[in-house]
Amino acid sequence: MKNQTYRMTMLFDFYGELLTERQKEFFDLYYNEDLSLSEIAENSGISRQGVRDVIVRAEGVMQEVEDKTGLIRRYLQMQEHVKALQDAAAELRTINYRQYEDPRIDAVADTIEKAARALRE
């Protein structure tokens, strides 16, 4: 299961609050805290298979919402545009540094970089 940690972390970031407390706890311990199924089972007093079922169910709940809404997919597409903005700001700084040294152009580059950073969050 852990080979899909990036996808799982993103699901949890977007939709984690839709889970029950137990689903949230086990999912977080497994994917974010990197505990094993057995470790979580020991700490919580239920079987390894029981822990696994809770985590698989939690993934199912979140993946279903994503399949219906596509909000993570849209977010990832957005990040490609954010990358383009960062490249554009860097290009603008290079042109300005080499040729014009205009503080207004640097201010524009600052604004673009600040917005791009905020859009990555």
Next chain:
Amino acid sequence: MKNQTYRMTMLFDFYGELLTERQKEFFDLYYNEDLSLSEIAENSGISRQGVRDVIVRAEGVMQEVEDKTGLIRRYLQMQEHVKALQDAAAELRTINYRQYEDPRIDAVADTIEKAARALRE
């Protein structure tokens, strides 16, 4: 209910696919197609109050997901940064038009505007 159409349209855009077919249909007819509760009731053969209940329940389902995930709230915050990007691109065009007439700077402004448009969708 219709004084909240903007909020409802946004909920529906983000979370409409989480509704049942009937919830989706009534919600869409009421808020997007601007039919009255009575008109929807007549067309569907159930009471006006029945239609109202379906729509109120649909709103409840979507608002609950939004309250838990805050994805619309995050989207609206994002749009403020997109506005800043559009203003920055306009500023850059003005500086360039008045003083430098550098096609590379216009190309940077193009890139920013294109990304900002994509981020509004």
